[in-house]
Amino acid sequence: MSFHWNPFQKKNHDNNTDKKQVESPLHKDISENIAKLKLEFGDSTEIVIRTFHIGRHKDLPAVAIYMEGLADQNFVNKFIMESLMLHSSDIEEHASSKALFQSIKMNALTLSNVKILKVWDELVLSILSGSTIIMIDGWNEALVGETQGWEERAITEPTSQTVVRGPKDAFTESIKINVTLIRKRIKSANLRMETVQIGEVSRTQIAYMYIQGIAKEDLVQEVKSRLDKIHTDSILESGNIEEFIQDQMLTPFPQLINTERPDAAVGNLLEGRVVILINGTPFVLIAPATFFQFFQSPEDYYQRADIATFMRLLRFLVFFISLLAPSIYIALTTFHQQMLPFPLLINIAAQREGIPFPAFIEALIMEVTFEILREAGIRMPRAVGQAVSIVGAIVIGEAAVQAGIISPAMVIVVGITAISSFAIPSFNIAISARILRFIFMASAAMAGFYGMTLTAIVVVAHMNSLRSFGVPYLKPLSPFSLSEQKDIFLRLPQWFSQKKLSTIGNANEIKKPTNQASQDGD
Structure with a gap:
């Protein structure tokens, strides 16, 4: 496995590698x-x-x-x-x-x-x-x-990754509790944990866990190497670590998974990944990450295979809706009106009668407004935040339509786009879609579907060039592997294969017990 890492980060780390701390002994008095x-x-x-x-x-x-x-x-x-x-x-x-x-x-x-x-x-x-x-x-x-005795938050339900069916416990800010939640699920001596301290001032305790025999040795060594090269004053959250150890900085796509669910961390450990725990935050990092992992939910493996497959395909659909819906509307109404059914075209043209802005500016105004409302709903006190975001969207949308600034069709398109972004299980990949949405809107306004196609080619080529700790970001589609397709778009039944569904670690076959007596008798 080959690894690609950001050379700028290496340069920053190497500036401090020669600094040695002088150890001062204790005095006898x-x-x-x-x-x-x-x-x-x-x-x-x-x-x-x-x-x-x-x-x-x-x-x-x-x-x-x-x-x-x-x-x-x-x-x-x-x-x-x-x-x-x-x-x-x-x-x-x-x-x-x-x-x-x-x-x-x-x-x-x-x-x-x-x-x-x-x-x-x-x-x-x-x-x-x-x-x-x-x-x-x-x-x-x-x-x-050891006499530590500070107050710690109790184990509660996950707040950002909820499921209908599955465990209801979540990581806390205590690294000891988080390690215990993982070891409670994996009772194996091969589950290994190593710790380091990072931060000249904060001296934050960092632990990384892996299963020996499943996780590849060069992956574990690469994680250890990147953590050892971090030189900073403080580490306050897992996001600080993520910025230091990710392969590529200039990309909208996340290259590590973060989760507050112990069952999700355990599932990735069993697939050969490395879990990084940071003291002081309930979110752990998982390396490496591929694009398709962000559409998988722990609940997929607790539901029946047909239900899980339907929900997973729905997530891919809402991702593309969140990414492309405003762009498609702009392209159809600006360049490709002939692709619309005539009655629908007449209705849209009637709605846009008197609208002073082109479709791109109209969509841009609504998208920015919805992003402001979304952010306000998060920052407001919890008791009023949800009401402000929902009521604000309804009131502003209806007022904009009555004022003749925005067409009703655009309000519908932007509303569906906003709702679709919440249906994506990973918050990180949903943010990527929100950022790229504006680029696709601009390309649709300039050249319609041709501009969107060129932008899509550039985005896919960029994704294909990404690596996460040496693993191709689009694996197993690029490079294509037929044997690893059974857990990407579809979730096949557990009994379908005796092998552990793994795309990262070593093949982990479920060994059946052998009847030694019958073998001796033969």
């Missing part, structure tokens, strides 16, 4: 470490520094440090302070700092996950991540206990 820590955080009141003595060791002070609001104080009090102050009497009273450190690590702490840190930057990051630091005077290492 805890008072020096406390002073340095206060200076690091600007003497913030959020940092809780608790100095205490471990058991009977009155001559060997220790300190516990955590950030208020990020660490769970009940965890700190019960599993750290109580364990070290009240239940450490079996430790020798005059033990050295080294022996005391090892004894605490092995016997005293009742936390499930305890690590040792030697570097200052890792200590600061652990505090900012909600962990609690334990340092003992005279020893230049620190113990770190």
